[in-house]
Amino acid sequence: MKEIKGNPHNLKDPIIGKFCTKNNIFAKDKILFCTKKPLFSVGIKAFVVPTEGMFKTNLPVIEIKNNEIPFDDEDVLNISIEGKINVLWEVKSDNNAFYVTDICNSKCIMCPQVEGSCVRYDECLETLKLVDLSKHVEIGITGGEPTLNMNKLVELLKSIALKAPDKKVHILTNGRNFSKIENVEKIAKIKNIKVSFGIPLYSDIAEEHDYIVGVKGAFIETINGLYNLAKYRQEIEIRTVILKQNYKQLKTLAEYIYRNLPFVSHVALMGMEYHGNAETNYDLVSIDPIEYKTELYEAVREYVRFNMIVDVYNLPFCLVHDKVQQFCRDSISTWKKTFLPQCANCAVKDICSGVFETSFTHSQNIQPISKNITDVQCN
Numbered sequence: 001m002k003e004i005k006g007n008p009h010n011l012k013d014p015i016i017g018k019f020c021t022k023n024n025i026f027a028k029d030k031i032l033f034c035t036k037k038p039l040f041s042v043g044i045k046a047f048v049v050p051t052e053g054m055f056k057t058n059l060p061v062i063e064i065k066n067n068e069i070p071f072d073d074e075d076v077l078n079i080s081i082e083g084k085i086n087v088l089w090e091v092k093s094d095n096n097a098f099y100v101t102d103i104c105n106s107k108c109i110m111c112p113q114v115e116g117s118c119v120r121y122d123e124c125l126e127t128l129k130l131v132d133l134s135k136h137v138e139i140g141i142t143g144g145e146p147t148l149n150m151n152k153l154v155e156l157l158k159s160i161a162l163k164a165p166d167k168k169v170h171i172l173t174n175g176r177n178f179s180k181i182e183n184v185e186k187i188a189k190i191k192n193i194k195v196s197f198g199i200p201l202y203s204d205i206a207e208e209h210d211y212i213v214g215v216k217g218a219f220i221e222t223i224n225g226l227y228n229l230a231k232y233r234q235e236i237e238i239r240t241v242i243l244k245q246n247y248k249q250l251k252t253l254a255e256y257i258y259r260n261l262p263f264v265s266h267v268a269l270m271g272m273e274y275h276g277n278a279e280t281n282y283d284l285v286s287i288d289p290i291e292y293k294t295e296l297y298e299a300v301r302e303y304v305r306f307n308m309i310v311d312v313y314n315l316p317f318c319l320v321h322d323k324v325q326q327f328c329r330d331s332i333s334t335w336k337k338t339f340l341p342q343c344a345n346c347a348v349k350d351i352c353s354g355v356f357e358t359s360f361t362h363s364q365n366i367q368p369i370s371k372n373i374t375d376v377q378c379n
Protein backbone atom coordinates (compact mmCIF):
# COMPACT_ATOMS: atom_id res chain seq x y z
CA MET A 1 0.00 0.00 0.00
CA LYS A 2 1.45 3.41 -0.99
CA GLU A 3 1.87 5.58 2.07
CA ILE A 4 3.21 9.01 2.97
CA LYS A 5 3.49 10.58 6.38
CA GLY A 6 2.33 14.12 7.00
CA ASN A 7 1.88 16.50 9.86
CA PRO A 8 -1.83 16.57 10.82
CA HIS A 9 -3.89 19.52 12.09
CA ASN A 10 -7.55 19.51 13.19
CA LEU A 11 -7.89 15.75 12.71
CA LYS A 12 -10.18 14.14 15.27
CA ASP A 13 -11.12 10.99 13.30
CA PRO A 14 -9.61 9.09 10.38
CA ILE A 15 -10.80 10.34 6.98
CA ILE A 16 -11.59 8.30 3.87
CA GLY A 17 -12.10 10.24 0.68
CA LYS A 18 -11.20 10.66 -2.96
CA PHE A 19 -8.08 12.64 -3.77
CA CYS A 20 -8.19 15.61 -6.15
CA THR A 21 -5.87 18.39 -7.26
CA LYS A 22 -8.45 20.74 -8.80
CA ASN A 23 -10.60 22.88 -6.56
CA ASN A 24 -13.98 23.15 -8.26
CA ILE A 25 -17.57 22.12 -7.55
CA PHE A 26 -16.59 18.47 -8.08
CA ALA A 27 -14.12 18.70 -5.19
CA LYS A 28 -17.00 18.44 -2.72
CA ASP A 29 -16.42 15.58 -0.24
CA LYS A 30 -12.86 15.12 -1.51
CA ILE A 31 -9.34 15.42 -0.13
CA LEU A 32 -7.85 18.42 -1.92
CA PHE A 33 -4.15 18.94 -2.63
CA CYS A 34 -3.35 22.63 -2.91
CA THR A 35 -0.14 24.62 -3.24
CA LYS A 36 -1.75 28.00 -2.47
CA LYS A 37 -4.64 29.22 -0.38
CA PRO A 38 -7.89 28.00 -2.00
CA LEU A 39 -10.44 30.68 -2.98
CA PHE A 40 -13.27 28.54 -1.63
CA SER A 41 -13.50 25.26 0.23
CA VAL A 42 -17.14 24.18 0.18
CA GLY A 43 -17.55 20.59 1.35
CA ILE A 44 -13.83 19.74 1.26
CA LYS A 45 -13.07 16.81 3.61
CA ALA A 46 -9.40 17.65 4.16
CA PHE A 47 -6.50 19.56 2.64
CA VAL A 48 -3.08 18.16 1.80
CA VAL A 49 -0.54 20.99 1.59
CA PRO A 50 3.21 21.12 0.97
CA THR A 51 3.95 24.18 3.12
CA GLU A 52 3.72 24.51 6.87
CA GLY A 53 1.05 26.97 8.07
CA MET A 54 -0.02 27.76 4.49
CA PHE A 55 -3.45 29.02 5.50
CA LYS A 56 -5.75 29.11 8.48
CA THR A 57 -8.76 26.80 8.51
CA ASN A 58 -10.75 24.73 10.96
CA LEU A 59 -10.88 21.87 8.46
CA PRO A 60 -8.41 18.95 8.65
CA VAL A 61 -5.04 19.81 7.08
CA ILE A 62 -2.10 17.46 6.49
CA GLU A 63 1.20 19.10 5.77
CA ILE A 64 3.54 16.97 3.70
CA LYS A 65 7.21 17.59 3.03
CA ASN A 66 7.20 18.29 -0.71
CA ASN A 67 5.07 18.67 -3.84
CA GLU A 68 5.68 15.14 -5.00
CA ILE A 69 2.58 13.20 -4.12
CA PRO A 70 2.34 9.58 -5.23
CA PHE A 71 -1.46 9.76 -5.75
CA ASP A 72 -3.66 10.35 -8.79
CA ASP A 73 -6.91 12.27 -8.93
CA GLU A 74 -9.79 9.95 -7.90
CA ASP A 75 -7.56 7.60 -5.86
CA VAL A 76 -9.28 6.74 -2.57
CA LEU A 77 -7.17 7.69 0.45
CA ASN A 78 -7.28 6.98 4.13
CA ILE A 79 -5.82 9.61 6.47
CA SER A 80 -5.10 8.42 10.00
CA ILE A 81 -5.25 10.81 12.94
CA GLU A 82 -1.44 10.52 13.14
CA GLY A 83 -1.26 11.99 9.61
CA LYS A 84 -0.41 8.83 7.68
CA ILE A 85 -1.93 8.92 4.19
CA ASN A 86 -2.54 5.51 2.62
CA VAL A 87 -3.98 4.81 -0.78
CA LEU A 88 -6.88 2.36 -0.48
CA TRP A 89 -7.76 2.30 -4.16
CA GLU A 90 -5.63 3.32 -7.12
CA VAL A 91 -7.77 4.40 -10.01
CA LYS A 92 -5.04 3.60 -12.59
CA SER A 93 -4.10 0.20 -11.20
CA ASP A 94 -5.31 -3.25 -12.24
CA ASN A 95 -4.27 -4.67 -8.85
CA ASN A 96 -6.82 -3.13 -6.51
CA ALA A 97 -7.94 -5.20 -3.57
CA PHE A 98 -10.02 -4.76 -0.47
CA TYR A 99 -7.54 -5.34 2.34
CA VAL A 100 -10.00 -6.41 5.04
CA THR A 101 -7.69 -7.22 7.95
CA ASP A 102 -4.05 -7.81 8.78
CA ILE A 103 -4.90 -10.47 11.37
CA CYS A 104 -4.41 -14.11 10.38
CA ASN A 105 -5.05 -17.51 11.95
CA SER A 106 -1.96 -18.96 10.24
CA LYS A 107 1.64 -17.97 10.95
CA CYS A 108 3.48 -18.85 7.73
CA ILE A 109 7.23 -18.77 8.20
CA MET A 110 7.71 -16.78 4.97
CA CYS A 111 4.60 -14.56 5.14
CA PRO A 112 5.57 -11.16 3.72
CA GLN A 113 2.71 -9.45 5.53
CA VAL A 114 3.56 -7.90 8.87
CA GLU A 115 0.80 -9.09 11.18
CA GLY A 116 -1.05 -6.39 13.06
CA SER A 117 -4.40 -5.97 14.75
CA CYS A 118 -6.33 -3.94 12.17
CA VAL A 119 -9.85 -4.91 11.16
CA ARG A 120 -10.87 -3.02 8.05
CA TYR A 121 -14.13 -4.55 6.74
CA ASP A 122 -16.02 -1.29 7.41
CA GLU A 123 -13.28 0.79 5.80
CA CYS A 124 -13.60 -1.45 2.72
CA LEU A 125 -17.38 -0.96 2.63
CA GLU A 126 -16.78 2.80 2.80
CA THR A 127 -14.20 2.57 0.00
CA LEU A 128 -16.59 0.51 -2.11
CA LYS A 129 -19.10 3.38 -2.04
CA LEU A 130 -16.49 5.69 -3.59
CA VAL A 131 -15.03 3.55 -6.37
CA ASP A 132 -16.11 2.89 -9.92
CA LEU A 133 -15.85 -0.90 -10.26
CA SER A 134 -16.69 -0.85 -13.97
CA LYS A 135 -13.08 0.23 -14.64
CA HIS A 136 -11.69 -3.00 -13.16
CA VAL A 137 -12.05 -6.49 -14.62
CA GLU A 138 -11.42 -8.28 -11.34
CA ILE A 139 -11.38 -7.15 -7.71
CA GLY A 140 -9.24 -8.76 -5.01
CA ILE A 141 -10.08 -9.38 -1.37
CA THR A 142 -7.07 -10.00 0.79
CA GLY A 143 -5.67 -9.91 4.33
CA GLY A 144 -4.48 -11.27 6.77
CA GLU A 145 -7.17 -13.88 6.55
CA PRO A 146 -10.38 -12.43 5.01
CA THR A 147 -12.61 -15.21 6.37
CA LEU A 148 -11.94 -14.39 10.04
CA ASN A 149 -15.18 -12.42 10.12
CA MET A 150 -17.33 -14.43 7.73
CA ASN A 151 -20.42 -12.27 8.20
CA LYS A 152 -18.54 -9.09 7.33
CA LEU A 153 -16.95 -10.81 4.32
CA VAL A 154 -20.40 -11.87 3.11
CA GLU A 155 -21.66 -8.30 3.63
CA LEU A 156 -18.80 -6.96 1.50
CA LEU A 157 -19.44 -9.51 -1.25
CA LYS A 158 -23.16 -8.73 -1.27
CA SER A 159 -22.41 -5.01 -1.52
CA ILE A 160 -20.07 -5.64 -4.47
CA ALA A 161 -22.76 -7.78 -6.15
CA LEU A 162 -25.28 -4.98 -5.67
CA LYS A 163 -23.00 -2.23 -6.95
CA ALA A 164 -21.46 -4.16 -9.88
CA PRO A 165 -23.47 -7.30 -10.74
CA ASP A 166 -21.46 -10.27 -12.04
CA LYS A 167 -18.12 -8.72 -11.11
CA LYS A 168 -15.23 -11.17 -10.73
CA VAL A 169 -13.86 -11.22 -7.18
CA HIS A 170 -10.75 -13.17 -6.20
CA ILE A 171 -10.37 -13.94 -2.47
CA LEU A 172 -6.92 -14.80 -1.11
CA THR A 173 -7.53 -17.11 1.84
CA ASN A 174 -5.79 -20.01 3.56
CA GLY A 175 -9.05 -21.92 3.09
CA ARG A 176 -9.05 -23.32 6.62
CA ASN A 177 -12.37 -21.74 7.64
CA PHE A 178 -14.04 -23.45 4.68
CA SER A 179 -13.55 -26.76 6.47
CA LYS A 180 -16.89 -25.71 7.99
CA ILE A 181 -19.37 -26.28 5.20
CA GLU A 182 -21.75 -23.57 6.49
CA ASN A 183 -19.10 -20.95 5.64
CA VAL A 184 -18.98 -22.17 2.04
CA GLU A 185 -22.79 -22.12 1.87
CA LYS A 186 -22.91 -18.48 2.98
CA ILE A 187 -20.72 -17.40 0.07
CA ALA A 188 -22.12 -19.80 -2.52
CA LYS A 189 -25.62 -18.43 -1.87
CA ILE A 190 -24.70 -14.86 -2.88
CA LYS A 191 -26.20 -14.02 -6.25
CA ASN A 192 -24.79 -11.89 -9.09
CA ILE A 193 -21.12 -12.29 -8.28
CA LYS A 194 -18.30 -14.49 -9.66
CA VAL A 195 -16.13 -15.46 -6.72
CA SER A 196 -12.89 -17.42 -7.02
CA PHE A 197 -10.50 -18.46 -4.25
CA GLY A 198 -6.69 -18.40 -4.20
CA ILE A 199 -5.62 -20.97 -1.60
CA PRO A 200 -2.06 -21.92 -0.61
CA LEU A 201 -0.88 -25.51 -0.54
CA TYR A 202 2.83 -25.82 0.15
CA SER A 203 3.36 -29.54 0.21
CA ASP A 204 1.59 -32.87 -0.26
CA ILE A 205 3.05 -33.93 3.10
CA ALA A 206 0.75 -32.73 5.90
CA GLU A 207 3.56 -32.21 8.44
CA GLU A 208 5.58 -30.14 5.96
CA HIS A 209 2.64 -27.93 5.08
CA ASP A 210 1.77 -27.50 8.78
CA TYR A 211 5.38 -26.57 9.59
CA ILE A 212 5.41 -23.87 6.89
CA VAL A 213 1.99 -22.57 7.97
CA GLY A 214 2.96 -22.69 11.65
CA VAL A 215 -0.27 -24.42 12.71
CA LYS A 216 -0.72 -28.12 13.45
CA GLY A 217 -3.71 -29.49 11.54
CA ALA A 218 -3.71 -26.68 8.94
CA PHE A 219 -3.17 -29.12 6.04
CA ILE A 220 -6.25 -31.20 6.80
CA GLU A 221 -8.37 -28.07 7.38
CA THR A 222 -7.30 -26.61 4.04
CA ILE A 223 -7.89 -29.90 2.19
CA ASN A 224 -11.37 -30.21 3.77
CA GLY A 225 -11.99 -26.57 2.84
CA LEU A 226 -11.01 -27.31 -0.76
CA TYR A 227 -13.41 -30.27 -0.94
CA ASN A 228 -16.23 -28.22 0.57
CA LEU A 229 -15.66 -25.44 -1.96
CA ALA A 230 -15.63 -28.02 -4.75
CA LYS A 231 -18.91 -29.44 -3.46
CA TYR A 232 -20.43 -26.03 -4.12
CA ARG A 233 -18.65 -25.76 -7.48
CA GLN A 234 -16.57 -22.78 -6.47
CA GLU A 235 -13.62 -21.74 -8.66
CA ILE A 236 -10.29 -22.56 -6.99
CA GLU A 237 -6.70 -21.58 -7.66
CA ILE A 238 -3.90 -23.28 -5.72
CA ARG A 239 -0.98 -21.03 -4.79
CA THR A 240 2.38 -22.55 -3.86
CA VAL A 241 5.09 -20.23 -2.61
CA ILE A 242 8.49 -21.84 -3.19
CA LEU A 243 10.93 -21.86 -0.29
CA LYS A 244 13.80 -23.93 1.08
CA GLN A 245 11.38 -26.27 2.88
CA ASN A 246 9.30 -27.34 -0.14
CA TYR A 247 11.17 -26.88 -3.44
CA LYS A 248 12.15 -30.56 -3.61
CA GLN A 249 8.48 -31.48 -3.20
CA LEU A 250 7.06 -29.44 -6.10
CA LYS A 251 6.79 -32.32 -8.55
CA THR A 252 5.07 -34.70 -6.14
CA LEU A 253 2.76 -31.87 -5.04
CA ALA A 254 1.74 -31.52 -8.71
CA GLU A 255 0.83 -35.19 -8.81
CA TYR A 256 -1.04 -34.92 -5.49
CA ILE A 257 -3.10 -32.00 -6.80
CA TYR A 258 -3.83 -33.78 -10.08
CA ARG A 259 -4.96 -36.97 -8.36
CA ASN A 260 -6.76 -35.54 -5.31
CA LEU A 261 -7.91 -32.06 -6.32
CA PRO A 262 -8.80 -32.41 -10.03
CA PHE A 263 -11.45 -29.66 -9.69
CA VAL A 264 -8.75 -26.99 -9.24
CA SER A 265 -8.86 -24.63 -12.21
CA HIS A 266 -5.42 -23.03 -11.91
CA VAL A 267 -2.10 -23.49 -10.14
CA ALA A 268 0.32 -20.63 -9.41
CA LEU A 269 3.92 -21.39 -8.42
CA MET A 270 5.31 -18.33 -6.71
CA GLY A 271 8.65 -16.73 -5.87
CA MET A 272 9.12 -15.27 -2.40
CA GLU A 273 8.83 -11.65 -1.31
CA TYR A 274 11.56 -11.10 1.30
CA HIS A 275 9.58 -8.97 3.69
CA GLY A 276 7.86 -9.60 7.04
CA ASN A 277 8.47 -13.15 8.26
CA ALA A 278 10.46 -13.99 5.11
CA GLU A 279 12.94 -11.28 6.11
CA THR A 280 12.97 -12.29 9.80
CA ASN A 281 13.41 -15.98 8.91
CA TYR A 282 15.67 -15.33 5.92
CA ASP A 283 18.33 -17.93 6.81
CA LEU A 284 15.64 -20.54 7.43
CA VAL A 285 13.53 -20.08 4.29
CA SER A 286 15.65 -18.40 1.62
CA ILE A 287 16.67 -20.08 -1.58
CA ASP A 288 17.78 -18.47 -4.82
CA PRO A 289 15.41 -19.39 -7.67
CA ILE A 290 18.48 -20.44 -9.68
CA GLU A 291 18.92 -23.27 -7.17
CA TYR A 292 15.44 -24.69 -7.81
CA LYS A 293 15.44 -24.10 -11.57
CA THR A 294 15.29 -27.86 -12.29
CA GLU A 295 12.64 -28.63 -9.65
CA LEU A 296 10.44 -25.78 -10.92
CA TYR A 297 10.83 -26.95 -14.52
CA GLU A 298 9.93 -30.53 -13.57
CA ALA A 299 6.85 -29.35 -11.63
CA VAL A 300 5.64 -27.12 -14.48
CA ARG A 301 6.19 -29.99 -16.93
CA GLU A 302 4.15 -32.26 -14.68
CA TYR A 303 1.20 -29.83 -14.61
CA VAL A 304 1.41 -29.46 -18.40
CA ARG A 305 1.37 -33.24 -18.85
CA PHE A 306 -1.66 -33.42 -16.55
CA ASN A 307 -3.31 -30.80 -18.75
CA MET A 308 -3.66 -28.41 -15.81
CA ILE A 309 -3.31 -24.64 -16.16
CA VAL A 310 -0.13 -23.48 -14.43
CA ASP A 311 1.58 -20.10 -14.16
CA VAL A 312 4.71 -18.85 -12.47
CA TYR A 313 4.32 -15.67 -10.43
CA ASN A 314 6.89 -13.25 -9.03
CA LEU A 315 9.89 -14.81 -10.79
CA PRO A 316 11.80 -12.90 -13.48
CA PHE A 317 12.67 -14.60 -16.76
CA CYS A 318 16.41 -14.59 -16.04
CA LEU A 319 16.03 -16.85 -13.00
CA VAL A 320 14.04 -19.69 -14.55
CA HIS A 321 14.66 -22.50 -17.04
CA ASP A 322 14.23 -21.51 -20.74
CA LYS A 323 11.22 -23.80 -21.01
CA VAL A 324 9.55 -22.21 -17.98
CA GLN A 325 9.88 -18.60 -19.21
CA GLN A 326 6.63 -18.77 -21.20
CA PHE A 327 4.77 -19.51 -17.93
CA CYS A 328 6.15 -16.46 -16.08
CA ARG A 329 3.53 -13.77 -15.52
CA ASP A 330 3.91 -10.08 -14.79
CA SER A 331 2.28 -10.69 -11.41
CA ILE A 332 3.79 -8.21 -8.95
CA SER A 333 1.43 -5.34 -8.06
CA THR A 334 2.49 -2.12 -9.77
CA TRP A 335 3.25 -0.32 -6.52
CA LYS A 336 5.50 -3.18 -5.32
CA LYS A 337 7.35 -3.85 -8.58
CA THR A 338 10.80 -2.60 -9.47
CA PHE A 339 13.82 -3.39 -11.65
CA LEU A 340 17.50 -3.50 -10.81
CA PRO A 341 20.10 -1.35 -12.61
CA GLN A 342 21.23 -4.37 -14.69
CA CYS A 343 17.68 -4.72 -16.09
CA ALA A 344 18.19 -1.57 -18.19
CA ASN A 345 19.84 -3.57 -20.99
CA CYS A 346 17.48 -6.52 -20.91
CA ALA A 347 15.53 -7.46 -24.07
CA VAL A 348 12.49 -8.62 -22.11
CA LYS A 349 12.18 -5.90 -19.48
CA ASP A 350 8.83 -4.72 -20.91
CA ILE A 351 7.17 -8.04 -20.20
CA CYS A 352 9.12 -9.13 -17.13
CA SER A 353 7.64 -9.34 -13.63
CA GLY A 354 10.72 -7.56 -12.26
CA VAL A 355 11.36 -7.95 -8.55
CA PHE A 356 9.65 -6.90 -5.32
CA GLU A 357 10.61 -3.40 -4.29
CA THR A 358 9.52 -4.45 -0.81
CA SER A 359 12.10 -7.29 -0.62
CA PHE A 360 15.11 -6.37 1.51
CA THR A 361 17.36 -8.39 -0.78
CA HIS A 362 17.36 -9.77 -4.32
CA SER A 363 18.97 -12.66 -6.16
CA GLN A 364 22.62 -12.13 -7.11
CA ASN A 365 21.89 -14.00 -10.34
CA ILE A 366 19.67 -11.42 -12.01
CA GLN A 367 21.20 -10.57 -15.37
CA PRO A 368 19.96 -9.16 -18.68
CA ILE A 369 18.64 -11.48 -21.36
CA SER A 370 19.57 -10.72 -24.97
CA LYS A 371 16.84 -12.63 -26.82
CA ASN A 372 13.06 -12.65 -26.72
CA ILE A 373 11.03 -15.28 -24.93
CA THR A 374 9.86 -18.11 -27.16
CA ASP A 375 7.18 -20.74 -26.64
CA VAL A 376 9.34 -23.85 -26.49
CA GLN A 377 7.44 -27.00 -25.63
CA CYS A 378 7.66 -27.78 -21.93
CA ASN A 379 8.28 -31.52 -22.03
Ligand code: SF4
Pocket residue numbers: 316317318319339340342343346347348349352353354355366367368369
Ligand atom coordinates in the same frame (compact mmCIF):
# COMPACT_ATOMS: atom_id res chain seq x y z
S1 SF4 B 1 17.37 -8.77 -16.07
FE1 SF4 B 1 15.67 -7.70 -15.10
S2 SF4 B 1 14.22 -7.34 -16.74
FE2 SF4 B 1 15.62 -8.91 -17.46
S3 SF4 B 1 14.64 -10.85 -16.96
FE3 SF4 B 1 16.00 -10.32 -15.26
S4 SF4 B 1 14.72 -9.21 -13.80
FE4 SF4 B 1 13.63 -9.25 -15.76
